[in-house]
Amino acid sequence: MKTLFDKIWDAHVVATVKDGPTQLYIDRHLCHEVTSPQAFAGLRARGLTVFRPKQTTLTADHNIPTMWQNRPIRDSISRFQVETLARNASDFGLTYYGLNNPRNGIVHVIGPENGYTQPGMTIVCGDSHTSTHGAFGAIAFGIGTSEVEMVLASQCILQTRPKTMRINFEGKLDENVSAKDMALYMISQLTTGGATGYFVEYAGEAVRNLTMEERMTLCNLSIEMGARGGLVAPDETTFNYIKGREFAPKGEKWEKALAYWKTLKSDEGAVFDKEVTFDVTKIRPMITYGTNPGMGIPIDGTIPHLDEIDEAGKISFEKSLNYMGFAPGEKLEGKQIDYVFLGSCTNGRIEDFRVFTNYVKGKKKAGNVTAWLVPGSWQVRKQIEAEGLDKILEEAGFELRQPGCSACLAMNDDKVPAGKYAVSTSNRNFEGRQGPGARTILAGPLVAAAAAVNGKITEP
Amino acid sequence: MNLKSEILNFEKIMEKFQTITSTYVPLPIENVDTDQIIPARFLKSTTREGFGDNLFADWRYDKEGNPKPDFVLNNPLYSGEVLVAGKNFGSGSSREHAAWAIGGYGFKVVVSSFFADIFRNNALNNGILPVVVSEKFLSELFVSVNSNPQATVTVNLEEQTISNNETGTVESFEINSYKKECLMKGLDDIDFLLSNRDKIEEYEKNRLFAYE
Numbered sequence: 001m002k003t004l005f006d007k008i009w010d011a012h013v014v015a016t017v018k019d020g021p022t023q024l025y026i027d028r029h030l031c032h033e034v035t036s037p038q039a040f041a042g043l044r045a046r047g048l049t050v051f052r053p054k055q056t057t058l059t060a061d062h063n064i065p066t067m068w069q070n071r072p073i074r075d076s077i078s079r080f081q082v083e084t085l086a087r088n089a090s091d092f093g094l095t096y097y098g099l100n101n102p103r104n105g106i107v108h109v110i111g112p113e114n115g116y117t118q119p120g121m122t123i124v125c126g127d128s129h130t131s132t133h134g135a136f137g138a139i140a141f142g143i144g145t146s147e148v149e150m151v152l153a154s155q156c157i158l159q160t161r162p163k164t165m166r167i168n169f170e171g172k173l174d175e176n177v178s179a180k181d182m183a184l185y186m187i188s189q190l191t192t193g194g195a196t197g198y199f200v201e202y203a204g205e206a207v208r209n210l211t212m213e214e215r216m217t218l219c220n221l222s223i224e225m226g227a228r229g230g231l232v233a234p235d236e237t238t239f240n241y242i243k244g245r246e247f248a249p250k251g252e253k254w255e256k257a258l259a260y261w262k263t264l265k266s267d268e269g270a271v272f273d274k275e276v277t278f279d280v281t282k283i284r285p286m287i288t289y290g291t292n293p294g295m296g297i298p299i300d301g302t303i304p305h306l307d308e309i310d311e312a313g314k315i316s317f318e319k320s321l322n323y324m325g326f327a328p329g330e331k332l333e334g335k336q337i338d339y340v341f342l343g344s345c346t347n348g349r350i351e352d353f354r355v356f357t358n359y360v361k362g363k364k365k366a367g368n369v370t371a372w373l374v375p376g377s378w379q380v381r382k383q384i385e386a387e388g389l390d391k392i393l394e395e396a397g398f399e400l401r402q403p404g405c406s407a408c409l410a411m412n413d414d415k416v417p418a419g420k421y422a423v424s425t426s427n428r429n430f431e432g433r434q435g436p437g438a439r440t441i442l443a444g445p446l447v448a449a450a451a452a453v454n455g456k457i458t459e460p
Numbered sequence: 461m462n463l464k465s466e467i468l469n470f471e472k473i474m475e476k477f478q479t480i481t482s483t484y485v486p487l488p489i490e491n492v493d494t495d496q497i498i499p500a501r502f503l504k505s506t507t508r509e510g511f512g513d514n515l516f517a518d519w520r521y522d523k524e525g526n527p528k529p530d531f532v533l534n535n536p537l538y539s540g541e542v543l544v545a546g547k548n549f550g551s552g553s554s555r556e557h558a559a560w561a562i563g564g565y566g567f568k569v570v571v572s573s574f575f576a577d578i579f580r581n582n583a584l585n586n587g588i589l590p591v592v593v594s595e596k597f598l599s600e601l602f603v604s605v606n607s608n609p610q611a612t613v614t615v616n617l618e619e620q621t622i623s624n625n626e627t628g629t630v631e632s633f634e635i636n637s638y639k640k641e642c643l644m645k646g647l648d649d650i651d652f653l654l655s656n657r658d659k660i661e662e663y664e665k666n667r668l669f670a671y672e
């Protein structure tokens with residue numbers, strides 16, 4: 001009796017170090033410009049080549065502008081970092097999707113959309129939101145730069161086997177409740193460290209009913225409760241999504257892969273180290289009020305009172321509210337906001353743009369709001385244009401930008417000014433995440449759309 | 461193959477970890493995420509050097525870049541090679557720059573009641589020892605240093621113990637014997653993996669399912 005996680009893990013064990021970690025084989029490795037240069041430098045210093053160059057793919061996303069991508073990057077340090085990535089790709093013979101390449105985009109968006117992410121794989125990237133790829137029934141997790149170097153050098157990594165957790169979402173979601181709300185609700189219940197040491201499998205009726213993009217949103221946020229990763233057993237939804245994509249197996253190979261993928265589910269009676277069940281009919285559209293993703297409440301809810309917080313957490317709670325300019329016991333509904341960011345590897349895919357556009361259609365962007373609409377990839381942007389969403393957005397006063405991580409981590413020029421409030425569809429509301437002093441309120445695309453049109457936090 | 465012979469081939473790139481007795485810097489804040497440890501705008505470097513100067517940059521410096529006197533790293537009362545932090549230290553991004561910043565600043569040990577997984581691996585891969593202690597031990601450390609900034613801890617990796625030298629309380633901590641040996645000998649993982657290449661090729665031949 002094995003869990004899905006066990007099946008995939010066991011199929012990738014190369015060796016086990018006595019009293020130590022497992023040497024795990026990695027099927028796919030993704031790299032971006034920020035966490036890889038020191039790893040390539042390490043390879044050079046040791047005189048090594050990349051062991052399996054076909055299994056590593058590079059993209060530039062974190063540090064790039066979202067306007068005028070056809071011009072040289074203005075910030076010379078950013079430009080050098082992106083150029084370093086391009087040079088590493090050519091020196092080590094790796095595939096690289098640089099700026100303006102039609103396959104360029106956020107690393108966790110382009111993996112799935114090109115059919116590069118497949119069930120049963122082990123996938124790593126020097127980026128914590130690698131958990132996104134778990135939506136396909138893969139063991140996908142973020143690693144540090146030393147580990148990037150290990151994978152480049154040996155296609156393996158040393159890892160301690162995590163414990164397993166199953167989170168069941170039962171019932172049917174309300175129409176205006178999204179996968180993002182499910183995730184923010186889950187993290188608010190389990191806290192940001194609640195799944196540390198675990199690999200999560202998402203199951204239950206509500207998960208089965210999610211589209212692939214929604215599953216990606218859910219798995220993406222696994223890391224925000226500390227989980228090593230999160231996955232969903234592959235099913236027809238998964239297979240239909242993958243079929244026909246650029247790097248998906250074709251013909252006979254497809255049949256062979258499909259037969260294997262169909263075995264990838266937890267056995268009936270498999271035991272998890274921990275099991276949690278949520279009733280999704282209780283979930284409302286969510287927003288965050290604090291400076292970690294666990295500080296979430298329903299959109300019409302109130303911020304907890306000080307006496308609801310345990311003693312050890314009080315300093316952090318007060319520091320957090322102080323940073324946000326909110327008070328304990330306060331309601332956020334009706335609060336004026338300044339920025340809206342639609343994008344990131346959490347909510348920067350076509351379905352997110354459809355939801356946002358559908359809401360703002362025929363309405364106008366509020367005058368007090370600056371909105372950044374940043375597609376997760378060039379393919380997403382092309383699809384937006386193909387469906388005419390860009391025209392609708394334009395009529396409502398919005399402008400579509402070019403793909404990248406953008407205001408999700410504000411390494412480029414898309415920075416929210418100090419003290420300003422941003423309703424953001426990204427994944428982290430940490431202090432300074434969207435720029436020094438910026439105040440981030442996390443939400444799904446629908447809540448973001450309502451905020452963009454009304455200029456304040458409102459129920460969509 | 462036993463562990464000793466496996467890691468004897470390692471290239472020595474890290475400083476060997478020895479028993480440390482040191483004053484410590486208290487940071488009684490929970491959920492300190494890697495964006496606080498090293499904000500994203502400092503991640504543009506392509507080397508491992510220089511991150512220590514920007515450790516906790518937004519808490520440490522004001523807009524003009526002047527040290528904020530109320531932040532602990534700017535308080536001359538506190539110093540040492542050990543950082544003692546609130547629960548769930550190092551959550552968030554996988555950026556190893558966080559470990560480079562902590563090591564670059566001069567910390568060799570981080571003590572907390574709970575660490576985020578990726579941060580813990582990153583620290584170990586850079587010769588920094590994350591020590592997990594009980595909530596009680598942690599809060600006593602904060603109390604001790606509050607009344608005496610010269611309070612010290614002793615971290616003994618060999619014995620896997622940490623002592624609060626103010627109170628005399630000792631606690632043992634967990635670390636797997638592989639990582640312990642790596643730290644004590646100043647070794648890292650890559651040569652181990654490389655020495656294993658035949659096993660990797662063997663795996664590739666026999667695996668359950670081969671992706672193209």
Ligand code: SF4
Pocket residue numbers: 061062106107108127129344345346404405408409426427
């Ligand atoms: S969009 Fe944000 S979370 Fe996703 S990879 Fe980019 S910076 Fe990381």
